[in-house]
Amino acid sequence: MAGSGEHPSFTLAYVPxxxxxxxxxxxxxxxxxxxxxxVQVPAAxxxxxxxxxxxxxxxxxxxxxxxxxxxxxxxTETTVVVVPKxxxxxxAEDVSVEDLADLVVLHPLDDTLAWEQPPGRSAIxxxxxxxxxxxxxxxxxxxxxxxxxxxxxxHRRDLTYRPVTDVRQSRVALSWLEDExxxxxxxxxxxxxxxxxxxxxxxxxxxxxxERPDGDGKTAAVRKSTGGNRQSGxxxxxxxxxxxxxxxx
Numbered sequence: 001m002a003g004s005g006e007h008p009s010f011t012l013a014y015v016p017x018x019x020x021x022x023x024x025x026x027x028x029x030x031x032x033x034x035x036x037x038x039v040q041v042p043a044a045x046x047x048x049x050x051x052x053x054x055x056x057x058x059x060x061x062x063x064x065x066x067x068x069x070x071x072x073x074x075x076t077e078t079t080v081v082v083v084p085k086x087x088x089x090x091x092a093e094d095v096s097v098e099d100l101a102d103l104v105v106l107h108p109l110d111d112t113l114a115w116e117q118p119p120g121r122s123a124i125x126x127x128x129x130x131x132x133x134x135x136x137x138x139x140x141x142x143x144x145x146x147x148x149x150x151x152x153x154x155h156r157r158d159l160t161y162r163p164v165t166d167v168r169q170s171r172v173a174l175s176w177l178e179d180e181x182x183x184x185x186x187x188x189x190x191x192x193x194x195x196x197x198x199x200x201x202x203x204x205x206x207x208x209x210x211e212r213p214d215g216d217g218k219t220a221a222v223r224k225s226t227g228g229n230r231q232s233g234x235x236x237x238x239x240x241x242x243x244x245x246x247x248x249x
Contacts, residue, residue, distance in 0.1 A: 013055035017149030077147040080161040104142035
């Protein structure tokens, strides 16, 4: 964990399907003195890994129970239906919920889309995991609707997938404890948000230059902006004393 011991490190957890590689590369370029450790965690345990301080931050899918956590949405994933390659839907460019209405759609226990009402007809039993559901799709038991990254993660040669146009989508977010936005956390936030290496976000602002005050309490900068000690009108004479008005002849 960051800040523990003499050699700080940063632990990033992530759920299956999320690929943090590009951000890890940026971290290694910008903060080479602090090792970044990756830990893959089940989607259901993602938020608790941060709450239990087993990781400094986690890349998870929304919605999630977010009490005590910050969450920055990073991107939205396409939702797809996984089908056998010889299935009729494999010939379509995309699929609607109506297309799935009369088909068996598997709903694994580790589902990440938080359906109010899953599409299609329910199977007799819910598979324990998305991986197990993929096996059932290959066996012809039913279809599976998941974020595209999970379809890629569990890719099989005998399966394919198509976008589903009118269902909820998964959002991937960076999450961490509300009261633990450390300097290293700010560094990682800057990386995932695409800030440049010269960005001042998260760093203390440079102290403002203080001018030495003159005897009258005004700084040199103030004197310069107001014309210094010059006086205007009839009092603008040498020595600062008022002059006598000229008599009119």
